[in-house]
Amino acid sequence: xxxxxxxxxxxxxxxxxxxxxxxxxxxxxxxxxxxxxxxxxxxxxxxxxxxxxxxxxxxxxxxxxxxxxxxxxxxxxxxxxxxxxxxxxxxxxxxxxxxxxxxxxxxxxxxx
Amino acid sequence: xxxxxxxxxxxxxxxxxxxxxxxxxxxxxxxxxxxxxxxxxxxxxxxxxxxxxxxxxxxxxxxxxxxxxxxxxxxxxxxxxxxxxxxxxxxxxxxxxxxxxxxxxxxxxxx
Numbered sequence: 001x002x003x004x005x006x007x008x009x010x011x012x013x014x015x016x017x018x019x020x021x022x023x024x025x026x027x028x029x030x031x032x033x034x035x036x037x038x039x040x041x042x043x044x045x046x047x048x049x050x051x052x053x054x055x056x057x058x059x060x061x062x063x064x065x066x067x068x069x070x071x072x073x074x075x076x077x078x079x080x081x082x083x084x085x086x087x088x089x090x091x092x093x094x095x096x097x098x099x100x101x102x103x104x105x106x107x108x109x110x111x112x
Numbered sequence: 113x114x115x116x117x118x119x120x121x122x123x124x125x126x127x128x129x130x131x132x133x134x135x136x137x138x139x140x141x142x143x144x145x146x147x148x149x150x151x152x153x154x155x156x157x158x159x160x161x162x163x164x165x166x167x168x169x170x171x172x173x174x175x176x177x178x179x180x181x182x183x184x185x186x187x188x189x190x191x192x193x194x195x196x197x198x199x200x201x202x203x204x205x206x207x208x209x210x211x212x213x214x215x216x217x218x219x220x221x222x223x
Contacts, residue, residue, distance in 0.1 A: 002154075030210070041116075041203065041214040042155065087154045089212075098143065098207055099168055102154030 001025055003090050005103035012078050012110045020073040020106045022088030031064055031071035032089040032100055035082075042087060045073075078110045114138060116215035118204050124221045125194055132190045133218045137206030144187050145212060146179055147203040148172065155203055161187060194222045 003024045010018055022031060030049045034042035046057060048064035048071055059076045075082055085107050089100030117136045125131050137144050142163050147155035158177070160168040163184035173179075176194075181187040191198055199222045205212040 032210075032212070034214075041216045044211050044213060047210050089154075098210060098212060099145070099157050099160050100155075100212065101157065105152070105154050 002101055003088055003103040005086075005088060005106050007106060008104070009107040010109070012108065014080060014110055014112055015077050016110075018075045018078060018108060020075075020086050020088075020108070021070060022072070022090070022103055023068070023070045024090055024092075026069065026090075026092050028064075028066075028069050028071075028090050028092060029094050030091045031062075032091075033062055033071075033073050034087045034089065035084045036087060036105075037084040045086075075108070078108075080110050080112065083108055083110045116204055116206050116213055118202075118215040118218050120218060121216060122219050122221075124223065126223050127196060128193055130190065130192045131194060131220065132188055133202055133204075133220075135187045135189070135204030135206075135215060137186070137204070138208075138213060141206035141208045141213075142184065143207045144181055145205040145207075146187070146189050147205065147214075149201040149203055149217070150199075158189075158202075191220075194220075196222045198222050 006021045032047050033045040036042040062073045064071045085105045087102050087105045089102045119134045144161045146158040149155045159179050161181040176192045179189045201217045201219050203217045204215045
């Protein structure tokens with residue numbers, strides 16, 4: 001079953017923060033985050049594994065709440081380059097061959 | 113550039129025709145995936161190869177779809193007797209560990 005992402009869309013001014021959520025009705029093993037710009041391929045951002053870890057890269061970080069089966073992506077001090085559609089992909093087992101089930105996406109627009 | 117490449121980038125065909133797409137993964141990656149993406153939606157898994165073995169096929173992949181990965185290198189996705197509902201972006205991804213790296217996709221338009 002497809003994970004649910006919220007919000008579906010968000011508009012920010014440069015420098016503002018945003019949080020994107022990804023929720024599943026099934027127990028998750030891992031959550032994979034991607035960003036896709038219009039007409040381009042999805043670009044890998046980060047993976048979070050079962051265990052509630054938190055990861056970060058530059059001003060983008062993410063957490064995985066195992067109890068809630070939810071992952072959140074945090075974008076701080078947003079830049080124009082952050083604009084795009086963010087997708088979470090989920091795995092329910094470690095032996096699923098990495099066959100990701102993607103959410104419907106969150107469209108992020110950062111304005112000057 | 114040593115990323116995933118896909119050809120052609122765009123394909124326009126008439127309903128009922130057959131089409132074939134090619135994906136060249138990152139050279140050392142043993143896993144290869146095909147996804148389909150329609151406008152405003154996330155990618156949907158179609159099929160998965162580990163080396164040359166096709167290990168999983170989605171129920172989305174009807175009998176008109178077939179994929180191969182001879183010798184565990186490049187892969188082809190063929191759609192026979194195309195229908196208008198097949199219009200979508202077909203994405204290929206490859207991986208060695210957990211991270212999947214996507215190609216630019218082939219956009220198929222069926223008239």
